[in-house]
Amino acid sequence: MVGLIGAxxxxxxxxxxxxxxxxxxxxGMDVFTKGTLxxxxxxxxxCGPGKVNAAxxxxxxxxxxxxxxxxxxxxxxxxxxxxxxxxxVIASCAxxxxxxxxxxxxxxxxxxKVGLVEFPCDEALxxxxxxxxxxxxxxxVQEGVIATGDQFICDGETRKRIHDxxxxxxxxxxxxxxxxxxxxxxxxxxVLRSISDQANGQSTxxxxxxxKLAASHSERVVELLLTHLETAK
Numbered sequence: 001m002v003g004l005i006g007a008x009x010x011x012x013x014x015x016x017x018x019x020x021x022x023x024x025x026x027x028g029m030d031v032f033t034k035g036t037l038x039x040x041x042x043x044x045x046x047c048g049p050g051k052v053n054a055a056x057x058x059x060x061x062x063x064x065x066x067x068x069x070x071x072x073x074x075x076x077x078x079x080x081x082x083x084x085x086x087x088x089v090i091a092s093c094a095x096x097x098x099x100x101x102x103x104x105x106x107x108x109x110x111x112x113k114v115g116l117v118e119f120p121c122d123e124a125l126x127x128x129x130x131x132x133x134x135x136x137x138x139x140x141v142q143e144g145v146i147a148t149g150d151q152f153i154c155d156g157e158t159r160k161r162i163h164d165x166x167x168x169x170x171x172x173x174x175x176x177x178x179x180x181x182x183x184x185x186x187x188x189x190x191v192l193r194s195i196s197d198q199a200n201g202q203s204t205x206x207x208x209x210x211x212k213l214a215a216s217h218s219e220r221v222v223e224l225l226l227t228h229l230e231t232a233k
Contacts (some may be wrong), residue, residue, distance in 0.1 A: 001041040002102045002229075003035075003067030004222065005057055007174045010211060011074035014219045015044060027060045034065065038226035043067060047174060050097070050150050054174035058181035069188040071127055072178040073222060075214040076146065076193035077153050079168035080160075083195055085210050088139055088217055089169045090129045091146040091191035094176035098149035098164045108165060111180065118145070119179035122188035129190055132224035139217055144169035146191050148176035156200040161218040170195065195216045 006012035015037060016022075022035040034043045043065045047057035047061055058070060070101035076089065083089065095109045096168050109117040126143070133141040147168035153159050162168050175191035194214035 001045060001065060002226070003038075003061045003065065003070040004042060004044045005054065005061065005072050005174075005178055006045075006074045007048050007054065008074065009046050011215045011218065012044055012046060015222060018223070019044065020061055022196060025064065027064060028056070030057045030060050031089055032061060032065065033178070038223050040226045040229060042226070049173050050056050051174065052149060052178035054177040055181045059185070060176045060232060061138070062181065062185045062187050067187065069122060069126070069190065070178060070182050071129075071192060071222070072175050073192040073218045074172070074174070074194070075138070075146065075196035075211050075218070076170040076172035076218045077159070078195050078198050078200070079145075079147065079170045080163045081168055083142060084140065085195050085198065086139060086213065087195045088133045088136070088141045088221065089193045089195065090133060090141065090143045091121045091144060091175060091179075091193070092126065092143055093120050094146045094148055094179040094191050095119070095166050095168070096149060096176045097147040097166060097168070097171070098151060114180070114183060116183070119176055119183050119189075121179065121190050125188055125190040128225055128229065129192055129221065133221045135224050136217065136220050142169050146170045146172065146175045146193055148174060154200075161202055192218055192221060
């Protein structure tokens with residue numbers, strides 16, 4: 001079984017529509033839909049925006065369904081000027097850009113207890129995501145750091161600060177939190193983001209226009225990934 005988590009309904013609604021033999025389970029405020037998706041046993045959830053929502057959803061999914069891996073998918077803002085609306089970014093790792101205990105001598109982004117700044121993404125899953133994404137026509141594929149924080153980034157100065165510190169290719173609100181929960185449970189994780197806005201002051205204009213297109217790109221990559229994947233136990 002594989003696990004898929006999106007922050008918003010628009011990011012996963014087409015995947016839910018493709019799922020067969022669906023069964024819903026509610027845990028707290030999270031609703032998990034289990035079924036068959038493109039030949040794979042899968043469980044899918046909408047976690048809601050933000051790091052705490054994402055981490056709690058991931059933990060509930062891992063505890064209740066024991067997925068072989070968890071993929072956080074959806075839309076994001078561009079991390080720098082080399083990333084454009086419509087591009088796909090696949091995480092090599094994920095960071096929490098708003099985690100800051102630097103007054104205690106830690107690097108910005110350092111997460112105590114686990115002792116990491118960069119939460120790793122599973123190498124095999126990353127390679128499979130890259131292979132799937134490169135099959136989608138007319139879509140640029142990039143890989144690199146995805147930066148997560150409890151902020152919707154919409155000004156160029158903040159975006160530049162995050163990129164300069166972490167070399168982020170995309171900025172969003174859930175990926176590193178899902179990766180954090182997966183890391184603590186020993187579950188492989190991936191983060192897939194389709195760029196819906198430039199995160200540079202034009203976000204309020206770009207976001208409503210391009211979110212559906214960006215979400216459809218993510219869903220197409222998931223379809224290609226699962227269709228060509230060996231059955232995940």
